[in-house]
Amino acid sequence: MLAIYKRELSGFFSSLIAYLSISVFLIVLSLFLWVFTESSVLEFGFASLDVMFDTVPVLFMFLIPAITMKSFAEERSSGTLEIIFTKPLNDLEIILGKFFANATLVICALIPTLIYYASIYILGSPVGNIDSGGVMGSYFGLVMLGLAFTSIGILSSTLTTNQITAFILGVFLCFFLYLGLDSVSRLSVFFGSLDHLIQQLGMLSHYKSMSRGVIDTRDLIYFLSVIIFFIYLSKVVIQRLK
Amino acid sequence: MSILIESLSKHYGDQKAVDNISLDIAEKGVVGFLGPNGAGKSTTMKMLTCFIPPTSGTAVVCGYSILEDPIEVRKNVGYLPENNPLYKDMYVREYLNYIADIYKIGNKTKKVNDVIEMTGLAPEIRKLIGQLSKGYKQRVGLAQALLHDPEVLILDEPTSGLDPNQLSEIRQLIRDLGKEKTLILSSHIMQEVQAVCDRVIIINKGEIVADDPIESLNRNAGLVLRVRFKSLTDSTRLHAIPGVEKVESVGAHEFLIHSNSNDINEAIFQFAKKHDQTLLIMQDESKQLEEVFKQLTRN
Numbered sequence: 001m002l003a004i005y006k007r008e009l010s011g012f013f014s015s016l017i018a019y020l021s022i023s024v025f026l027i028v029l030s031l032f033l034w035v036f037t038e039s040s041v042l043e044f045g046f047a048s049l050d051v052m053f054d055t056v057p058v059l060f061m062f063l064i065p066a067i068t069m070k071s072f073a074e075e076r077s078s079g080t081l082e083i084i085f086t087k088p089l090n091d092l093e094i095i096l097g098k099f100f101a102n103a104t105l106v107i108c109a110l111i112p113t114l115i116y117y118a119s120i121y122i123l124g125s126p127v128g129n130i131d132s133g134g135v136m137g138s139y140f141g142l143v144m145l146g147l148a149f150t151s152i153g154i155l156s157s158t159l160t161t162n163q164i165t166a167f168i169l170g171v172f173l174c175f176f177l178y179l180g181l182d183s184v185s186r187l188s189v190f191f192g193s194l195d196h197l198i199q200q201l202g203m204l205s206h207y208k209s210m211s212r213g214v215i216d217t218r219d220l221i222y223f224l225s226v227i228i229f230f231i232y233l234s235k236v237v238i239q240r241l242k
Numbered sequence: 243m244s245i246l247i248e249s250l251s252k253h254y255g256d257q258k259a260v261d262n263i264s265l266d267i268a269e270k271g272v273v274g275f276l277g278p279n280g281a282g283k284s285t286t287m288k289m290l291t292c293f294i295p296p297t298s299g300t301a302v303v304c305g306y307s308i309l310e311d312p313i314e315v316r317k318n319v320g321y322l323p324e325n326n327p328l329y330k331d332m333y334v335r336e337y338l339n340y341i342a343d344i345y346k347i348g349n350k351t352k353k354v355n356d357v358i359e360m361t362g363l364a365p366e367i368r369k370l371i372g373q374l375s376k377g378y379k380q381r382v383g384l385a386q387a388l389l390h391d392p393e394v395l396i397l398d399e400p401t402s403g404l405d406p407n408q409l410s411e412i413r414q415l416i417r418d419l420g421k422e423k424t425l426i427l428s429s430h431i432m433q434e435v436q437a438v439c440d441r442v443i444i445i446n447k448g449e450i451v452a453d454d455p456i457e458s459l460n461r462n463a464g465l466v467l468r469v470r471f472k473s474l475t476d477s478t479r480l481h482a483i484p485g486v487e488k489v490e491s492v493g494a495h496e497f498l499i500h501s502n503s504n505d506i507n508e509a510i511f512q513f514a515k516k517h518d519q520t521l522l523i524m525q526d527e528s529k530q531l532e533e534v535f536k537q538l539t540r541n
Contacts, residue, residue, distance in 0.1 A: 003343035006343065010336075078328075081327075083386070084329055086321045087341070087344045088317045089315045091346060142305070242294045
């Protein structure tokens with residue numbers, strides 16, 4: 001597993017993928033957070049990072065499928081899958097190696113945003129007037145969301161030999177699970193019957209609940225189940241490819 | 243016992259890619275899988291390397307079953323897939339280090355240097371794999387198969403796309419490896435099989451149609467000699483030579499002599515001496531294996 005992990009990660013950092021995706025992510029985020037008047041913290045006047053925690057999931061929805069799209073699709077189209085599948089590795093090791101490498105890159109993109117937290121912490125009046133508990137919870141939620149999106153991206157990459165297809169499928173699945181299900185639950189047909197269940201199946205409610213700064217085991221179990229579910233599905237798909 | 247295949251089959255729908263083949267490859271040496279395109283050579287190799295599962299039957303490689311111990315099988319097998327897929331954006335050494343990591347090879351640097359030397363990759367070591375010529379890519383493919391010093395090597399068309407010089411180098415390498423390992427290679431190039439293999443297995447439509455040591459396959463087909471005399475024009479006189487079966491006249495003084503006797507060369511020479519004919523050319527024209535192959539895989 002470690003060999004796969006190392007190769008994937010060095011593949012990201014020896015090509016433009018890592019630098020490009022991290023910088024695009026940070027540039028867009030900083031524009032929203034500091035420059036655009038509708039959403040800028042400086043205009044808003046409150047020492048809060050809510051804008052960031054609302055924007056990052058949407059950016060992740062595009063960024064993560066873009067990172068993960070090549071993980072299996074490229075190996076399928078170039079035939080190198082046959083190389084790694086005839087090496088002494090089991091399928092799960094290969095999937096997990098790729099999953100953790102992609103997840104590492106996602107977390108690398110998040111780390112620089114701690115500077116924004118530090119800035120707001122200092123800009124607050126009095127200094128430190130920010131809901132640090134909430135920020136911690138939100139970061140934890142973002143990491144969970146990032147891992148869940150990564151597992152979705154890995155699955156969509158196993159489903160096709162075309163990276164573009166993998167990307168579009170990944171974006172759609174992330175969107176549907178994060179925002180889609182929540183909106184579906186508010187349709188009037190489900191009112192009073194299935195609305196709560198559908199909302200709980202979506203990621204948004206669990207992410208929001210983490211942002212409040214309380215880490216609820218139910219939310220944690222929800223995210224872990226989503227990750228395990230999509231990794232398991234990837235394994236099933238991979239096995240059927242042979 | 244290196245490889246034991248027991249009634250192995252692979253079906254894709256109605257199509258029988260490999261149909262109930264059994265084989266025992268116990269000894270060291272080079273075994274050639276020969277067959278027309280789509281005969282089931284690659285499919286058999288993919289099953290032996292645990293890439294695709296068989297529809298029925300099983301095989302034992304180095305004492306491990308491909309169904310029950312695929313990981314152990316893969317540890318003992320080096321495999322070069324058809325079309326030689328490679329990561330084009332990796333450097334040669336980087337790629338070999340990666341493969342060494344997968345096999346968890348201790349003393350990685352030395353091992354990688356060894357295979358680089360063995361496969362003659364040294365002049366191109368600083369390049370990206372994607373920039374290499376086809377011949378060098380093929381060497382990288384061979385190098386990754388050899389890296390963990392496997393007992394069994396399975397090479398699917400190892401010499402496709404090589405120029406004549408590279409061809410003879412790689413063939414020499416294959417012959418050398420065959421001295422210490424069990425090596426299976428597939429090919430549809432007859433000369434190659436003749437040049438490197440100790441044993442030939444001809445596969446057609448998923449079935450084994452011949453399985454013989456190379457010498458006996460050669461013997462079955464008979465000899466064809468091209469001879470040219472300075473002045474002899476009458477082909478009937480050649481029929482008198484003992485062992486001659488058929489004589490074709492192909493030029494003014496040139497004939498193709500078919501025979502099953504191994505002493506035919508000497509008999510022709512004696513004939514020339516006795517009848518005071520000057521013999522200008524005597525050349526082996528027999529395409530023995532090719533003939534056998536055509537006979538067995540026709541229709």
